[in-house]
Amino acid sequence: MIKESIETFGKVDSLILNAGISMWARFDRITDISLFHKINEVNYQGSVNCVYSCIDELKKNNGQIVAITTAQALMGFPNASAYSASKHALHGFLETLQIEFGNTISVSNVYLGWIKGTNLRANALGPDGKKIGPSHHKHSSRAIDIDDCTSKIVQGIEKNRMAIYIPSFLRFIPIAKLFFRKWLFRKTTKVTSQEES
Numbered sequence: 001m002i003k004e005s006i007e008t009f010g011k012v013d014s015l016i017l018n019a020g021i022s023m024w025a026r027f028d029r030i031t032d033i034s035l036f037h038k039i040n041e042v043n044y045q046g047s048v049n050c051v052y053s054c055i056d057e058l059k060k061n062n063g064q065i066v067a068i069t070t071a072q073a074l075m076g077f078p079n080a081s082a083y084s085a086s087k088h089a090l091h092g093f094l095e096t097l098q099i100e101f102g103n104t105i106s107v108s109n110v111y112l113g114w115i116k117g118t119n120l121r122a123n124a125l126g127p128d129g130k131k132i133g134p135s136h137h138k139h140s141s142r143a144i145d146i147d148d149c150t151s152k153i154v155q156g157i158e159k160n161r162m163a164i165y166i167p168s169f170l171r172f173i174p175i176a177k178l179f180f181r182k183w184l185f186r187k188t189t190k191v192t193s194q195e196e197s
Helices: 002-009 035-060 081-101 146-158 168-179 181-194
Strands: 014-017 064-070 106-112 163-166
Touching (some): 002 035, 035 064, 035 081, 064 081, 064 146, 106 146, 106 168, 146 163, 168 181
Parallel strands (some): 014 064
């Protein structure tokens, strides 16, 4: 795909890492531990593979890597141990690239909350490692519409922002985690449980 892109457009300006598999299961209720491998293979290793295939082209063009990630890259969430772990791994990998390549390549992380209008929840893996399907929990009023989300992502990419938070209050997670850790964990547990109803 990268070779074809170069042949068609002459170069690669941006690599957007958007593939992902989610989950919804407490760790102690998982019956098929291979779901960790499935999620990691796409969310983390898949992104590493794409970056590896494109790194020389990105360096040559002062390109940009854009990771469509999640608030769960910043902290763990209930029912998402494998998903959170894969996003933490991706976050660490891209942060390392920022250090290694300096101004040669820019890295932008898009930290998302819950987004309406995608099939991520229907394709999320349950405790048995199989897709949950569309009949599972629906989004609450906290979820952002996909069109609004996409517009904000594009605006952030155009401005070459290192961090894009959707919704914007997610930017307070690192501060709350540092100074109000117990409150943040209680709040996250409560909000997550409301997504199940």
